[in-house]
Amino acid sequence: MAAFPLNVISMVENVLHKYDERLDQRLDERLSDTHFASRKAKEASLRRNEAAKWLRNMVGTVGGRDLPAEPSEEDFMAALRNGIILCSALNKIQPGAVPKVVEAPSDADVLPDGKALSVYQYFENVRNFLVALERLGLPTFETSDLEQGGISSRVVNCILALKSYNEGKLITNGLWRYGGNVRASNLIKPVMSKDPEPLKESFSSANSDPSHEHCEEQNKITQEYKPSSEAHNSGLKPASDDEEMVDNEDVEAKQEKCDNVKYNAGEERSSKHLKQLELDQQRKESSEFPKQQDLVEQENEKNKILKQQLLAQIENKRSELLKQQQLIQQENERSMLLKQQELAQLENKRNDLLKQQQLVQQESERSEVWKQQQLAQLENERVELTKQQQIVQQEKERSELLKQQQLAQLENERMQLLEEHQLVQQQKNERINLLKQQLLSQQEKERIQLLKQQQLVEQHKESIQELKSMVYQTKTGMEFLQKKHQEEIIHLGKQLHSIASAASGYQRILEENRKLYNQVQDLKGNIRVYCRVRPCHHNQTSVSNIDEGSISLIIPSKNGKDGKKTFTFNRCFGPNVTQAEVFADTQPLIRSVLDGYNVCIFAYGQTGSGKTHTMSGPNNPTEETVGVNYRALRDLFLISEQRKDTIHYDIRVQMLEIYNETVRDLLSTDEIRNSSLNGINVPDANLVPVQSTADVLSLMDLGFKNRAVSATAMNDRSSRSHSCLTVHVHGKDLTSGKTIRGSIHLVDLAGSERVDKSEVTGDRLKEAQHINKSLAALGDVISSLAQKQQHIPYRNSKLTQLLQDSLGGQAKTLMFVHIAPEQDALVESISTLKFAERVSTIELGAAKVNKDSADVKELKEQIANLKAALAQKDEEAEQFQHPPSSKSDLPVLKSQLSSTTVSSKSGSRKIPRDDSASSLEV
Ligand SMILES: Nc1ncnc2c1ncn2[C@@H]1O[C@H](COP(=O)(O)OP(=O)(O)OP(=O)(O)O)[C@@H](O)[C@H]1O
Structure with a gap:
């Protein structure tokens, strides 16, 4: 525009x-x-x-x-x-x-x-x-x-x-x-950039004629032009508003509209x-x-016509210009559209470019990061390489330094060697000179030394002579010493022989010891009777007094005066005596079994008097309440263990029952045939080897179980049968090779009550008769043994046959007589005590004499001497096991041996069996 x-x-x-x-x-x-x-x-x-x-x-x-x-x-x-x-x-x-x-x-x-x-x-x-x-x-x-x-x-x-x-x-x-x-x-007004003054000035210049008419004519032309211009630009402001239009320069549209007005009217005022x-x-x-004015006026008229023609031409031109302006405007709009399209395309392209730029930027950032990483990695590698280079450099420097040091050291060594070599060379020369001098002096010395050696040889010859004489003297002394040593060796041999004889005599001493021990036991009586009274089950007791060797019973009389009867035994135990105290006096017999004696311990008494309690203990016994059987076996194994270094023992167990004169093996279910009995033993019965007390106890349990089974079937048969636990001992002396045989019977007899009082019949009568018969046979055997009769009636019952080897002259027998203290058992108690006393009196008849006779005194003295001899021999045995180290102890041992020989004379009653002496066969 x-x-x-x-x-x-x-x-x-x-x-x-x-x-x-x-x-x-x-x-x-x-x-x-x-x-x-x-x-x-x-x-x-x-x-x-x-x-x-x-x-x-x-x-x-x-x-x-x-x-x-x-x-x-x-x-x-x-x-x-x-x-x-x-x-x-x-x-x-x-x-x-x-x-x-x-x-x-x-x-x-x-x-x-x-x-x-x-x-x-x-x-x-x-x-x-x-x-x-x-x-x-x-x-x-x-x-x-x-x-x-x-x-x-x-x-x-x-x-x-x-x-x-x-x-x-x-x-x-x-x-x-x-x-x-x-x-x-x-x-x-001041002329501005878009002011229409130029047009006006152009017009003014066109009218700038020197004549006044020319100016008026110019004004007319302007006035003529103005209406047509206003007609063309209808709606525009009149010329009087022109100043305001000029001031409002920002409103372009208005200015354009006013262009024609300004063109036509101009600034009349300025014009x-x-x-x-x-x-x-x-x-x-x-x-x-002045002469020129006329010409000018004529010319002005002509100009007026020309101006009109020009204005017409201008108008034509102006219309053409308007058309061109419209075309230009259309062209501008079209170009605007094209521009907008181009702008849109450019915008799209710009967006694409932006995206590409973003992508490129991202790629560049990524590549930048990658580059930085690569750079960092390269930096690290560079640092690492630098470090390695430094290390290599340091190593090089160090090796260089080492080389230099080594070179310096080698140089030093070379210099030292050179110096040493020179020194050695010098020393060598000096030494050669010295050796030359020494050689000369040594020749002189050797000459002198030769003279000295000759003198020494002379002296040595003299010394040899002296030594020869000394050797002779020494030889003589050695011969004397040899003789002396031979004498001493002979003397020592004699001493050794005496020691050997003493050692061989030790076995004899031990044997004598055993003999003396058993002689002491014999002096106490081969059949010993101990009486034991169990606790009374109610207050009325018939026992008035119990001391160590006698028991007194109260004997009621018809006249109201109670009598008192006293029985004497080897030992009497009251109701409060413990099982251990009862066993204490029994213990020596167990040792005799291991020495080759036969021993028989049996419990006698009426039913319920405490026989089983003494022999086996109560039901479920404890360590304190176990009976004689367990304790005897425990001692048996204990002593055998103590003697295992000298004697090896083989121990076997047998358990039998005699019921109604029938013998039964309690360790077997089979009944033993009666015909096999040969008077002393039961060879068909099981003989079970045992190694310890536990083995015996398990066997005893088995036997009691077998007996209990029979009792159930036969109505408390245990009270009416005899049970016998027999332990056979076979010992072998490891030094002499001799064998020893011994046995012990532990018998729990049936009740001793008499038949007439029990008033039983049938089977019970038969049982009672068998019991009485066997007990009477036992009494007869004991009586015959006491009277030393030729014939001992062992065959009168199975019981005496079974106990024959333990009731013989070489056996030791202990009878526990049990008394029930109740008054209603008084008759049986008296009967039992009379039987026991008869046994005891017969065997201990001497005891009866022991109170007044000289024989008793003599026997007591013998017992005292034997005890002293026994104690002395024990000491000797102890010393022999630990012989003295010095020769001075030997005379003592000899004197002890001589004294033992003297004291052994007293033991003479019974000799334990050995293999040759044993008459018992199994
Ligand atoms: N010294 C004692 N101390 C305590 N109680 C005893 C004693 N003696 C026996 N008894 C008790 O008396 C009762 C009978 O004892 P035991 O069975 O031993 O008599 P027994 O003579 O063996 O009888 P049986 O002939 O019938 O076998 C048992 O209960 C037992 O515990």
């Missing part, structure tokens, strides 16, 4: 310019014919030169480089056409008169139409200059006057007026006013002023050239 006014302006300017050219051409043609023309030209030239000179002085040669000192009219106009020199000169005179002077070269470069812009720029500078002149009240000229064909005289006049103004100002110190024609400054100035100028000229 901005290009449109410029094009129009330029077009109009061209039209006007052509018109002015023709007009000037006509004027020049007319004036050239006259004399006046030459004078005018000359005068104009002078005035122009003056103006040029003054301008050059004002702006300087640099600023006025395009303006020669005496320019031609064309050069003058060309130099001032851009208005720069004019504005600069005016600003020198009146600073700030032209606030903005546009420099042509820079603007011409920017805009495409340089020429149009130059014209515009010229116009703007020139216009501002003219406006400033008007403010100062100075004469002005038309802008077109600067163009070719313009009126240069008006320009020159204007410059000379300005010169006069300057000179006056200098003289009056700024108070001078040009020609007194000072006008109000607001009469003419009036210009015309006024022109008229003044014309008056001047007309006064100088």
